[in-house]
Amino acid sequence: MTYVAVQGRRSSTADGAGSDTPTVSESDRRRHGRAVTLPRLVPAARLPPRHVxxxxxxxxxxxxxxxxxxxxxxxxRALTPNYDVRVLMPGYRQLLNAGRPIVTIAxxxxxxxxxxxxxxxxVCDDGLVVYVVLCAELxxxxxxxxxxxxxxxxxxxxxRFARLALAAAEIVNDPALLEWRVDLMHLNDWAxxxxxGYVRWLGRRYVPSVYTIHNLAYQGVFPVERMPALGIPSSAFHIDGVEFHGQLSFMKAGLSYAAHVTTVSNNYAEEITTPAFGCGLEGLLKKRALEGRLSGLLNGIDDRWDPRTDPHLAPKFGINDWHGKRANTQRVRRMFGLAPSSGPLFAVVSRLVQQKGLDLTIEIAETIVRRGGQLVVIGRGEFVIEQALxxxxxxxxxxVGVNIGFDEGEARQIYAGSDFLLMPSRFEPCGLSQLYAQRFGSLPVAHRTGGLADTIQDGINGLLFDEMSLESYRATVLRAFDxxxxxxxxxxxxxxxxxxxxHWRQAVIPxxxxxxxxxxxxTVRSDEAVGRS
Ligand SMILES: Nc1ncnc2c1ncn2[C@@H]1O[C@H](COP(=O)(O)OP(=O)(O)O[C@H]2O[C@H](CO)[C@@H](O)[C@H](O)[C@H]2O)[C@@H](O)[C@H]1O
Structure with a gap:
């Protein structure tokens, strides 16, 4: 049985993730400078879940x-039912046209x-509630x-994204607005x-926030002159606030004001505290790490990524059904107009951006073809990379076949049909493509960086190369042929x-x-505020 603390006291097991025994540690007493009363315990199942x-x-x-x-x-979804998690996002045309009723509530x-x-x-089919910021002009x-x-x-x-962020803070600030009292806010990336910051500047209600960096390279940096238009107080323009080299940084607002910063792998969490990967924010990230406020929590994948059940595959297949896998390979060859071949099929499924090292893959293509291999690419992104592909x-x-586009079904068919997935990323916070490839029986050939290093074991479930150089990459592609x-x-x-x-079932635990x-x-913080008043 899992217990939680009630009556606004310290809880060590509010969601069932901690131990069964409610404790108030010595470090808590020291940190908060006073004795903390032991909470009354109620079985977790009887309490409504906290709101995120x-x-x-x-x-x-x-x-x-x-x-x-x-x-x-x-x-x-993985956090449910331990938490009542509701998503807030902009009302893009894709949502408005999804054919689902959207009821205006505030x-x-x-x-x-x-x-x-x-x-x-x-409301999604499985009950996930999505709050949509409706603002047609944006x-x-x-x-x-x-x-x-x-x-x-x-x-x-x-x-556009300040409006989204302010809507989030307004929902936090006023529990009556949606008749739903937010206990914790989870933010994602610069936007x-x-x-x-707004939660702090509006200042009516404190709730803790988690800020997850999925990619530090995109920072949302704007001219400082935009601050009044966005309702950001000038007092926030300093090194511990939103200032970044004389400009306004949305990313820095998240890093500075969130209660805790996470990123999507342990290795990347360490890398971003160094100049090589910190994108100019390594100082702040190091500081947050020293405060114990930066963690790397590895992504997972869910049941929707399973070659035994994926409707895009023909045929579906499982472990050891290499005949089924080969049928998918032939299908991909046909899709891309490739000649019949008994050599390995290499693939790229990627956003086409500098991060992903496509320039190296373009250089390696000749080696692949000369050795009797083939290559298919699906991707969209920077025009120059698209043209080069x-x-x-x-x-x-x-x-070699290239599809400049973004197509979920085709991406899945490629994971299923390919023998190897190429991921020579310069940096990679976690990477999901290599996880999907692995699940679909395609071995990643990847640079040992970020989450790729955390999820690929060289010679076990993929191949890794150490140096971000053509020679190192080529040597590993040749290993793939062997x-x-x-x-x-x-x-x-x-x-x-x-x-x-x-799986997200495990990945969600931290x-x-x-x-x-x-x-x-x-809770301790609000108890202290009450104590002071
Ligand atoms: N042309 C195409 N057509 C269809 N689908 C395509 C596609 N190109 C890419 N995709 C899909 O987009 C997703 C890519 O996810 P990744 O995590 O590998 O990289 P991304 O850089 O987008 O994510 C960032 O955020 C994630 C999430 O935290 C981190 O894992 C990652 O390291 C970080 O860079 C996969 O689902 C892939 O199948």
Missing amino acids: LFVTTEIADFIKAGGLGDVSAALP RLPARHELPACEIGRL YDRVGNAYGDELGVGWADNDI TGLAA VAMAARFVGQ LFRATDLFYAMRRAAMAGRL YRRLYSELLAEA
Whole structure:
């Protein structure tokens, strides 16, 4: 039986993630400078779950630009039923056109240059509640979450995401607004970072916030002159606030004001405290790490990624059904107009950005083709990379196929059909593509960095190279050819990759523990405020 503390006292097991015994540790007593009364215990099952507002700019159910969409679809669900998690996100056209009723439940006034908006409520088939910030002039547009059809970022992204962040803070501040009292706010990436600041600046109610970095390279940096328009007080413009090299940084707001910062692998959590990976924020991240306020919590994947049940595959297959897997390979060859071949099929499923090292893959293509391998790519992103990939396909007609596009079904078919997935990322906070590839029996060939180092065991469930150089990458691609010929070992590694499931069921446990600690800390904090008054 799991117990929780009630009557506004210290809880060590608010969600069942901690131990069964309620304790008030010596360190708690010392930290808070007074004795803490032992809480009265009530079985957790009898208490309603605590309320978490999960703020994001993508959710795979409706709109996805990359891995954030997957995490936003999976993590809130994995946290249920321990927590009542509701998602808050912008009312993009994709949501409005999803054919689901959206019921308007609140109105928020204009503030500064942030327009008035409404909050709509949408319920997914499995009961997940999504609160939608309805503001047609900001979000009802053709394009993706962040930019137009060509991928050019919207000029008013500061207003668009400040409006989202302020809506989150207003919901936190006023429990009557949605008739739902937020206990904890979980923010994701730069576009939501200001919410941690607004909660502080509005100042009516403190709730702890978790701020998760999915990618430190995107920071949301805007001219300082925009601060009044966004309702950010000038007093926040300092090194411990939103200031970043004389500009306003949304990312810094999240890093500075959140109660706890997480990122999506342990290795990346360490890397970002160094100049090589910290994108200029390593000092602040190091400070947060020293405070015990930065953790790496590895992503997982959920049941929607399973080659035995995936409707996009023909046929579906499981471990040891290599005949079924090969049928998917032939299908991918046909999809991309490749010649029949008995060599290995390499694949890329990626956003086409500098981070992902596509330049190296373009250089390696000739080696792959010369050795009798083939390569397929699906991706969308920077125009220059797209063009270079198209040119590569034109050089190796029938051996290399490129689809410039974003297509979930096709991505899954490629994971299922390929023998190896290429991921020479310069940095990789966690990476989900390699996890999906592993589950679908495609061995990742990846740079030993970030979450790739945490999720791939070289020679067991994938291949890693150490140096971010063409030579190092090429040597590992050649190892893949050797491995492909060493059938027994190859199949053994495939089995290991498919079986080694990093499921959200496990990945969620440290999140629960973290929420639990922050909620307990917030309780002590509000007790102290009451004590002072
Ligand atoms: N052309 C295409 N068509 C269809 N689907 C495509 C596609 N290109 C990519 N995808 C899909 O987009 C997702 C990519 O997720 P990743 O986590 O691998 O990288 P991303 O850089 O987007 O995520 C960031 O956030 C996540 C989440 O925390 C971190 O894992 C990661 O390291 C970080 O860079 C996968 O679901 C993949 O299948």
